[in-house]
Amino acid sequence: MTQEDLAFSDALALSALLKKKAVSSVELTNLYLSRLEKYGKTYGAVVTIMHDRALREARAADKERAAGNVRSVLHGVPYGVKDLLAAAGAPTTWGAAPYRNQVFDFDGTVVKKLKSAGAVLLAKLAMVELAGGFGYNDADASFTGPGRSPWNRDYWSGGSSSGPGAATSAGLVGFSIGSETNGSIMVPAAFCGVSGLRPTYGRVSRHGAMALMWSSDKLGPICRSARDAQAVLEVVAGKDPNDPTARDVAFKTIRARRPKIAVMKDSTAKTMPEIVKNFNASLRVLESFCDVVHDFEIPKGPYGSVFGAIFNGECASAFRDLIESGRSRELQSVDDRIGGYQVYGSLAVDFVDGQRRRAQLNEALYKAIEPYDAIVYPTLSTVAYPVGIPFDKAYPDKWGGKVELGSPGNLAGLPSLSVPNGLGMHHLPSGLAFMGRAWGEKQLTAIASEYQARTKFHLMRPHLVSVD
Amino acid sequence: MSTRKSFLTAAASLPIAAAVPAAASTPAPTASPAMPTPKPTPKPPSDAAKGLAEIARAFDPNLTDKNIDDIAGGIDYNLSFGKRINPKGRALKNWDEPVTPFSVPE
Numbered sequence: 253m254t255q256e257d258l259a260f261s262d263a264l265a266l267s268a269l270l271k272k273k274a275v276s277s278v279e280l281t282n283l284y285l286s287r288l289e290k291y292g293k294t295y296g297a298v299v300t301i302m303h304d305r306a307l308r309e310a311r312a313a314d315k316e317r318a319a320g321n322v323r324s325v326l327h328g329v330p331y332g333v334k335d336l337l338a339a340a341g342a343p344t345t346w347g348a349a350p351y352r353n354q355v356f357d358f359d360g361t362v363v364k365k366l367k368s369a370g371a372v373l374l375a376k377l378a379m380v381e382l383a384g385g386f387g388y389n390d391a392d393a394s395f396t397g398p399g400r401s402p403w404n405r406d407y408w409s410g411g412s413s414s415g416p417g418a419a420t421s422a423g424l425v426g427f428s429i430g431s432e433t434n435g436s437i438m439v440p441a442a443f444c445g446v447s448g449l450r451p452t453y454g455r456v457s458r459h460g461a462m463a464l465m466w467s468s469d470k471l472g473p474i475c476r477s478a479r480d481a482q483a484v485l486e487v488v489a490g491k492d493p494n495d496p497t498a499r500d501v502a503f504k505t506i507r508a509r510r511p512k513i514a515v516m517k518d519s520t521a522k523t524m525p526e527i528v529k530n531f532n533a534s535l536r537v538l539e540s541f542c543d544v545v546h547d548f549e550i551p552k553g554p555y556g557s558v559f560g561a562i563f564n565g566e567c568a569s570a571f572r573d574l575i576e577s578g579r580s581r582e583l584q585s586v587d588d589r590i591g592g593y594q595v596y597g598s599l600a601v602d603f604v605d606g607q608r609r610r611a612q613l614n615e616a617l618y619k620a621i622e623p624y625d626a627i628v629y630p631t632l633s634t635v636a637y638p639v640g641i642p643f644d645k646a647y648p649d650k651w652g653g654k655v656e657l658g659s660p661g662n663l664a665g666l667p668s669l670s671v672p673n674g675l676g677m678h679h680l681p682s683g684l685a686f687m688g689r690a691w692g693e694k695q696l697t698a699i700a701s702e703y704q705a706r707t708k709f710h711l712m713r714p715h716l717v718s719v720d
Numbered sequence: 721m722s723t724r725k726s727f728l729t730a731a732a733s734l735p736i737a738a739a740v741p742a743a744a745s746t747p748a749p750t751a752s753p754a755m756p757t758p759k760p761t762p763k764p765p766s767d768a769a770k771g772l773a774e775i776a777r778a779f780d781p782n783l784t785d786k787n788i789d790d791i792a793g794g795i796d797y798n799l800s801f802g803k804r805i806n807p808k809g810r811a812l813k814n815w816d817e818p819v820t821p822f823s824v825p826e
Contacts, residue, residue, distance in 0.1 A: 387794070467820065557804035564798055578780035590787055593779070594794030597772035602802035607818030609805050614819065 259287055259423035260713050262477040263329050263484065266426050270317065270328045277317070277328030277372060280426070281310035284330045284374050287424045292375070294719045295409065296399045297418040299335045300342040300376040306330065309372040316370065325483055327370030332425040334413050335376040336383060337471070338460035339363045346462045347412070348381035349395040349582045350574060360460020361495065362429055362471050362488045369487045374425055377415030381583055383436060384412040385464045385567045386591030391639045393585035398639045401443055402714035403680050407636040410440030416474040417444035422716055427475040427484055431461060433468045434559060434662045441474055441670040442631035442683025447700065447710060448474040449481035452691050453665025454499045456485070457492035465566040466497075468559075468662050477710050478671055478700035485693055503694035511625040511699050513538060513686075514548035516657065519629035522649070526676035531630045534673045534684045537706050538628065542699065548627060551616035555659040558613060561606030562663075564598035572596075614664040618690065621666075625695045629657060631670040631683030661687050669696040672709040681712070765792030769799065 258266075258275065269275045285303060292298030313328035338344050338356035345352045363373060378396045380388060391398035391408040399414025401407040402422035409418040413430030417440025420428045430437045432450045441448025449472045456471045463469060473484035492498040515535065520528045538544060574580060575592040583589050621627055637646040661668050666687055673684035684703070686696045704710045765773070773792035777783055783791075806812045 554804045557801040560798065561801040561805055564801075576779050581780055581782065590776075590783075590791050591794065593773065593776035593791045594798060597769070597775065597791070597795040598798045599802060602799070602805065604818055605802060605805045605812060607820060608812050608816045611817060611819040612811070 255283060256423070259283055260476065263326060263427045263475060263480045264477070266329050267325050267327070277310040277313040277330070278307065280328070281306050281330045281372050281374065284425055287422070288375055288419070290718050291422055291424055291716055292419070294400070294717065295402055295405060295418040295422055296394070296397045297378055297409070297415045297422065297424060298375050299345055299347075299378050299396055299415070302339070302342050302373055302375055305341045306372055306374045309367065313370050313372060323368065323370035324487055326366065326487055328372065329426040330372040330374045331366065331427045331429065332375040332377045332416065332419050333363060333373065333429045334379050334416050334431055336379060336431055336462035337363060337429065339373060339376065342376050344376065345395065346382055347379040347394045347396065349584065350579045352395055356460065358460065361457035361492045363460065365488050375419070377419050377428060379415055380412035381585065381588060382571065383431065383433060383462065383464045385571065386580070386583065386585070386588035387594065388585040388591075389587045389642050389644060390585065391637065393588060395584055399440075400639060401636050401680060402716060403445060404678055405717065405719070407638055407678065407680055408443060410443035410636065412436040413440045413474060417441060417446060417448070420444065420446045420474050420476060421714060423713070427473060427480055429471060429488070430474045431469060431471050432662070433465045433470075434563070435658045437472050437474060438631055438658070438668055438670045438683070438685060442681065443636040445672040445681030445709075445712060445714070446474055446476055447478045447481050447669065447671045448472070449485060449693060449697065450668045451485055451489070451693055452667045454497045455489050455501070455667070455691070455693070457490070457495040457498035459492055459494035463570045465563050465570070467562065467566065468665070478669060478697045478704055481669065482694060482697035501691045504689060504692040506625050506695050506698055511542045511695065512545070512623065513542045513626045513628055513699065514545045514624045516627055516629040517547040517549045523630055523633040524635065524647070524676055527630050527633065527635070527682045530674035530676065530682045531684065534703070535628070537703055538699075540706070541702055545624070548624070550657065550660055551613065551620055553613065553660070555613060555663060558606045558609045559659040559663050561598070561602040562610065564595040565600065565603030568592070568595040568598065610663055613660070617660055617664045617666075621687070621689055625692070626686040626688050626699055627657065629685050631685040635676040635678060635680035635682060657685070657687050666690055667693045667696060669693075669700055671700045671704060672712065673707070674709055675712070765789055765796050769793070769795040
């Protein structure tokens with residue numbers, strides 16, 4: 253096995269190698285640290301590399317393993333976290349210049365849980381400033397520069413978990429932790445060709461994470477396989493006295509021998525032809541082991557407006573101090589410099605009405621998806637957007653035409669998983685999305701793991717370059 | 721009438737006094753903080769939005785008139801959410817509770 257093979261192995265494969273003593277955690281950590289140094293800036297993927305902490309944790313992991321004390325399946329496996337999550341020993345910048353020197357002297361709960369599981373923290377990974385809360389419209393929306401796809405660095409790695417997506421895709425970490433309020437795990441997973449899992453709201457504690465929209469913020473794994481995503485989720489899940497929304501709830505499992513999945517109606521409308529082709533090919537694979545129902549329709553919205561009204565109120569409150577300080581002008585994206593004032597000017601009555609409609613919409617959505625183990629659709633209608641062009645100008649004929657489950661799923665707190673399902677225009681990855689019932693992550697990862705066993709798209713590797 | 725909701729449902733058969741203005745017929749907006757969103761076609765901002773946007777000058781005196789107009793445009797866009805959430809006042813009834821009801825601990 254080459255060093256390259258090792259770097260691109262999924263976390264469970266690394267775990268097996270550690271168990272066999274074919275490699276040590278210190279060796280793995282040094283490998284990933286060197287790759288983060290070599291490629292991290294090239295892909296706009298990293299904010300802070302934590303050499304000392306990583307090697308300290310790796311040495312401790314090796315020592316414990318030698319003594320027969322293996323804490324979990326992730327023991328000794330190196331990983332990175334999106335830089336909105338507190339970790340002692342490094343700044344936590346939220347991707348934004350006004351916070352570039354912000355330091356917390358504690359680990360967020362997810363970091364703490366991973367440490368207790370024996371995993372090794374390598375780096376704080378790049379992100380879109382304020383997780384995209386102020387309405388950016390191009391890739392250059394982080395004080396560390398645009399996130400770039402390892403498949404072609406002229407294209408965006410997606411957001412707002414741009415660093416976790418790129419670093420995982422490029423084999424710079426064993427796995428990573430991202431966050432999603434409305435698309436921030438699913439999008440980079442699709443654009444970077446990796447497996448990203450947005451957990452059910454309340455599955456994972458957000459303690460120590462930047463708040464953007466308390467009622468929709470989730471932390472979740474971005475990995476090189478669906479099986480990894482489930483393994484990481486099981487380590488970081490669970491209740492936490494520091495986050496009242498975090499709960500211990502059993503994982504729902506598939507109810508029949510053949511999973512029952514539904515295909516979203518019109519889910520390939522205004523979608524790039526290559527993505528339609530990949531999606532249809534994915535359906536053929538899924539039909540070989542699932543019962544597939546077509547033309548599934550979600551209950552009528554307006555999901556986007558409800559999400560927007562609630563989001564505006566929560567975001568303005570979360571960043572009131574920044575907005576009122578006038579320091580928005582220090583943000584990287586010109587849209588973000590005024591976006592805070594736009595959410596600040598929203599109406600309280602719209603916020604409350606949004607919460608009232610949310611109750612209705614969620615009830616209808618829970619009922620509609622109950623018969624199915626997963627709803628499937630192309631994660632996005634396009635491949636990654638080019639860097640340097642406003643997003644809304646990148647693929648104008650493909651914009652906004654498809655039925656999508658981002659806002660409905662996030663409003664309802666439902667889990668979703670994106671896995672790679674081929675390459676499209678410009679040799680960039682496309683994604684296949686699965687949305688499930690509340691607390692049904694294991695259903696999604698089980699179906700996706702079987703899909704990955706039959707397709708191998710998750711094993712595709714980008715050809716990396718290093719640019720100083 | 722065992723619940724407040726059932727009581728209020730019955731009460732709702734009475735006509736309401738005030739007419740509710742129709743929702744604007746602009747394209748349905750989508751909101752996605754993590755993902756870029758399609759921006760509305762630029763048009764002159766409303767006076768109400770301009771008034772709200774002027775508040776921003778108190779926080780950043782360096783904002784230009786163009787900045788204020790852009791902020792006002794975004795506020796108009798955000799205000800359109802409210803009209804779509806409850807079009808013609810038909811989607812929400814008086815008793816429809818928010819998704820996060822307040823409760824007193826035992």
